Amino acid sequence: xxxxxxxxxxxxxxxxxxxxxxxxxxxxxxxxxxxxxxxxxxxxxxxxxxxxxxxxxxxxxxxxxxxxxxxxxxxxxxxxxxxxxxxxxxxxxxxxxxxxxxxxxxxxxxxxxxxxxxxxxxxxxxxxxxxxxxxxxxxxxxxxxxxxxxxxxxxxxxxxxxxxxxxxxxxxxxxxxxxxxxxxxxxxxxxxxxxxxxxxxxxxxxxxxxxxxxxxxxxxxxxxxxxxxxxxxxxxxxxxxxxxxxxxxxxxxxxxxxxxxxxxxxxxxxxxxxxxxxxxxxxxxxxxxxxxxxxxxxxxxxxxxxxxxxxxxxxxxxxxxxxxxxxxxxxxxxxxxxxxxxxxxxxxxxxxxxxxxxxxxxxxxxxxxxxxxxxxxxxxxxxxxxxx
Amino acid sequence: xxxxxxxxxxxxxxxxxxxxxxxxxxxxxxxxxxxxxxxxxxxxxxxxxxxxxxxxxxxxxxxxxxxxxxxxxxxxxxxxxxxxxxxxxxxxxx
Numbered sequence: 001x002x003x004x005x006x007x008x009x010x011x012x013x014x015x016x017x018x019x020x021x022x023x024x025x026x027x028x029x030x031x032x033x034x035x036x037x038x039x040x041x042x043x044x045x046x047x048x049x050x051x052x053x054x055x056x057x058x059x060x061x062x063x064x065x066x067x068x069x070x071x072x073x074x075x076x077x078x079x080x081x082x083x084x085x086x087x088x089x090x091x092x093x094x095x096x097x098x099x100x101x102x103x104x105x106x107x108x109x110x111x112x113x114x115x116x117x118x119x120x121x122x123x124x125x126x127x128x129x130x131x132x133x134x135x136x137x138x139x140x141x142x143x144x145x146x147x148x149x150x151x152x153x154x155x156x157x158x159x160x161x162x163x164x165x166x167x168x169x170x171x172x173x174x175x176x177x178x179x180x181x182x183x184x185x186x187x188x189x190x191x192x193x194x195x196x197x198x199x200x201x202x203x204x205x206x207x208x209x210x211x212x213x214x215x216x217x218x219x220x221x222x223x224x225x226x227x228x229x230x231x232x233x234x235x236x237x238x239x240x241x242x243x244x245x246x247x248x249x250x251x252x253x254x255x256x257x258x259x260x261x262x263x264x265x266x267x268x269x270x271x272x273x274x275x276x277x278x279x280x281x282x283x284x285x286x287x288x289x290x291x292x293x294x295x296x297x298x299x300x301x302x303x304x305x306x307x308x309x310x311x312x313x314x315x316x317x318x319x320x321x322x323x324x325x326x327x328x329x330x331x332x333x334x335x336x337x338x339x340x341x342x343x344x345x346x347x348x349x350x351x352x353x354x355x356x357x358x359x360x361x362x363x364x365x366x367x368x369x370x371x372x373x374x375x376x377x378x379x380x381x382x383x384x385x386x387x388x
Numbered sequence: 389x390x391x392x393x394x395x396x397x398x399x400x401x402x403x404x405x406x407x408x409x410x411x412x413x414x415x416x417x418x419x420x421x422x423x424x425x426x427x428x429x430x431x432x433x434x435x436x437x438x439x440x441x442x443x444x445x446x447x448x449x450x451x452x453x454x455x456x457x458x459x460x461x462x463x464x465x466x467x468x469x470x471x472x473x474x475x476x477x478x479x480x481x482x
């Protein structure tokens with residue numbers, strides 16, 4: 001089967017080889033922005049309170065069908081907290097019938113035994129439970145709610161119902177020193193995959209960046225601890241630990257390239273190439289209420305904006321690594337330079353790299369300069385950002 | 389680790405529960421799906437994995453493949469692929 005192709009805006013057909021548009025293998029369905037937690041590194045937009053009315057069940061089923069027809073195979077039910085939707089079991093049933101491998105990405109709040117069983121019967125493939133930390137005090141503080149014991153119970157139930165289980169813990173300055181306890185907790189629960197996701201600095205995490213960037217010594221110690229654990233645990237558990245990009249020399253291959261693999265449908269039907277992209281100004285992100293998913297993926301200006309490398313400036317344009325890292329993250333480039341077509345400043349070759357170096361250097365100070373107190377992801381805080 | 393390292397003709401390999409093998413129409417290939425990931429399989433790999441039911445011995449899988457594809461001497465290829473699949477954690481010895 002020939003891959004569909006698309007002509008970039010401003011390029012007449014036949015004048016330049018159009019990059020082939022590959023199928024969106026990964027569909028992220030952000031069902032709702034409602035969430036019982038208030039995490040300081042939440043990846044939802046700061047102004048999530050300004051989002052339109054949530055898609056209803058029929059609209060979601062249509063989106064899932066269209067995605068599957070285009071080749072989406074992995075489906076993430078995410079949010080907010082996807083369990084806040086009362087049609088989750090229905091959507092999981094539809095997804096399984098369509099042939100998706102479906103993943104529930106949850107805080108575990110609202111995941112009763114009855115719900116776990118109903119989702120299993122519906123054909124949900126996997127549940128990823130996130131913990132904020134391995135200790136009750138910090139878990140509850142970072143999520144700004146009392147949840148630790150409940151989450152432990154949920155994680156054990158997920159295992160008991162024979163789901164493959166991924167435990168996700170976002171790591172940062174305030175919890176990374178507890179890595180030994182986090183590993184012990186994962187072993188105790190018997191998780192299959194442990195994702196130690198170093199905090200990325202967008203949205204709420206960017207606001208709280210001065211509080212969250214770890215020191216280099218913290219990172220080195222944590223990685224050493226992880227490696228010792230891997231050696232001992234063997235293939236009983238797969239542990240992912242990725243060095244945070246602020247401390248790397250080269251940018252991450254963000255989303256494997258813009259509009260290459262990932263498609264995110266947000267609660268009100270706005271479609272994004274990644275869940276952060278809404279922050280980029282001057283892009284009209286289309287909505288599934290107005291267009292088919294196929295049109296949005298293949299033909300919209302939003303999805304073609306940073307496909308391929310025509311949009312790149314130097315140093316990316318002439319960089320041999322541009323096919324490996326795609327210039328890094330467009331959102332990070334915009335956040336740190338004000339221009340989304342710049343190289344991602346975490347790259348040592350970026351003319352703006354000093355911005356990242358300064359943030360990392362600040363973290364090394366005995367008392368880092370803090371620009372504001374921790375801001376929790378709260379509806380009232382989001383409403384303030386909606387006014388801006 | 390109690391399991392022996394090498395896959396032999398006597399084993400009855402089984403796809404691990406973490407993985408789902410299915411045909412993808414758009415990609416025109418079989419894939420292995422697992423939590424938040426996907427392995428794209430070429431035809432021989434898919435044909436071997438399809439037969440890893442936990443009931444069939446490797447020797448039987450080899451002869452079944454030889455018959456289905458009218459070939460001979462597939463044993464070494466099948467064993468070497470199963471070894472890879474085991475190292476990757478896709479199958480259990482059984």
